[in-house]
Structures are given as C-alpha cells and as structure tokens.
Amino acid sequence: MIDDVILHYDNLIxxxxxxxxxxQPLKVYMDxxxxxxxxxxxxLDTNKTVLEIGVGTGRxxxxxxxxxxxxxxxxxxxxxxxxxxxxxxxxxNVALVCDDFxxxxxxxxxxxxxxxxxxxxxxxxxxTINKVYxxxxxxxxxxxxxxxxxxxxxxxxxxxxxVYPDNPEVTERYxxxxxxxxxxxxxxxxxxxxxxxx
Numbered sequence: 001m002i003d004d005v006i007l008h009y010d011n012l013i014x015x016x017x018x019x020x021x022x023x024q025p026l027k028v029y030m031d032x033x034x035x036x037x038x039x040x041x042x043x044l045d046t047n048k049t050v051l052e053i054g055v056g057t058g059r060x061x062x063x064x065x066x067x068x069x070x071x072x073x074x075x076x077x078x079x080x081x082x083x084x085x086x087x088x089x090x091x092x093n094v095a096l097v098c099d100d101f102x103x104x105x106x107x108x109x110x111x112x113x114x115x116x117x118x119x120x121x122x123x124x125x126x127x128t129i130n131k132v133y134x135x136x137x138x139x140x141x142x143x144x145x146x147x148x149x150x151x152x153x154x155x156x157x158x159x160x161x162x163v164y165p166d167n168p169e170v171t172e173r174y175x176x177x178x179x180x181x182x183x184x185x186x187x188x189x190x191x192x193x194x195x196x197x198x
Contacts, residue, residue: 004161005121009056009077011159019059020087032190034060034116034145041143041184041195044068048111051135053101053128054118058084065091068112074101102128109137116145116191119171120163126174133178136198142180145191146171168192 012018019030039060044050044067055061055073057080065071065088073088074097075081081098088094097104102122113132122128132142146166153160168185171194175182180196187193 006076006078009075010079013057013077013079013083018057018083020057020062020083030059032188033147034191034193035188037186037188038114038116038143038145038193039063039067041193042112042114042141044112049108050112050114051106051110053113053115053132054121055084055096056080058087060114060116061094062087062091064114065094069093071095072097072106072110074099074104076100102131106135109135110140111137112141112143114143117147119144119146119166120149123164125164125166125171126177129174129178129180133180133198138198140198142175142194142196142198144171144194144196145188146194148190148192166192168194 044064046069048068049070050064050068052061052064052073055075058073061071061073061084070093072095073084078098081096084096113136119125136142146168150165152165153162172182175194175196180198183195183197185192185194
C-alpha cells in the first residue's frame with residue numbers, strides 16, 4: 001500500500017505537478033484545506049521546533065519554516081522530498097527526511113506537529129496519533145487537517161490509489177484516546193481542522 005502512495009507522488013513530480021509553483025487561483029483552492037487559519041492555529045514563534053507529516057514539495061513548509069526555530073519535514077516520496085529541498089534550500093533551519101513517519105525514529109521532540117492532506121493515506125490512525133502525542137513536548141500542539149471527501153480512492157483517470165477517508169467524530173475519539181485535549185475544531189470548505197494540545 002505504501003508503495004502505491006510513493007509511486008503516486010513520485011509520478012506527480014514526473015508530471016510536473018508541484019503545488020509550490022501553482023498559479024494563484026490554484027493556491028487559493030489548496031488553501032481550502034489549510035490556509036492562513038490553519039497556520040495561525042500553530043501559534044508559531046522563533047523559539048519553537050516544528051515537524052510536518054507529509055511535507056510533499058513544501059507547499060506549507062515554505063511559509064512555516066520562516067516562522068519557527070527549527071523545521072523538520074518528513075514524506076515517503078523521494079521525488080517530492082527532493083523537490084522540497086530545492087524550494088527550501090535558502091532556509092537554513094530546515095531538515096527534510098524521506099521515510100515513513102510511523103516507522104522513523106526521531107531523535108528529538110517538537111513544540112508543534114502538523115499535517116494536512118496526509119492522514120487519508122494512513123490506515124492505523126490511532127497509532128499515528130499516539131506517536132504524534134509522544135513526540136510532542138509538554139503543552140505541545142498538534143494541528144491536523146482532514147479531508148471531507150469520503151471517496152475510497154484518489155482517481156486521476158490514468159491511475160487510482162486507495163485511501164482511508166477520515167471522519168471528524170472518529171478523529172476526535174483518536175485524539176482523546178491518545179491524551180490530547182482538543183482546543184478547537186473548525187471547518188473550511190473542504191476540510192475539518194483540529195487544534196489539539198498535549
């Protein structure tokens with residue numbers, strides 16, 4: 001399953017699909033999952049360390065990395081990580097990792113962890129949220145955007161990959177079971193955004 005996800009996102013790069021370089025109307029569209037309110041919810045400052053799960057080509061990271069002390073992004077797709085390295089090459093506080101978040105051993109904890117448009121690829125969401133909880137410092141913040149779409153596949157016409165749709169009530173239960181306190185949950189046109197604290 002993870003191989004299909006890697007291949008899908010590697011293929012997007014081969015097809016020159018890179019959201020960092022999207023024209024403005026497409027950037028506005030992508031903000032319907034994780035716009036400025038999503039970033040503001042992280043309460044970033046230059047003393048905080050941040051981890052993004054599913055960094056992709058760096059669409060959100062190019063904004064967030066400028067607002068924190070240290071930024072780490074992780075993604076399973078080698079080609080998207082290479083593209084993210086290009087986009088973030090001038091930002092000195094950035095480290096990017098090509099690996100699976102669920103199996104990677106991090107050597108530090110974080111003040112903020114966030115993820116957008118990634119949890120649909122994760123089957124065992126409770127284990128992932130448990131790991132997020134354990135990787136956060138005390139009073140650390142987890143900001144999660146889940147897609148409202150309930151389709152079980154991403155269908156691009158030329159290829160189709162299976163996903164695990166998210167549900168806001170179930171997501172809230174996972175967060176609570178991990179020990180998180182949900183500070184707020186709000187909706188955008190295309191997503192539910194959870195802001196939780198350890």
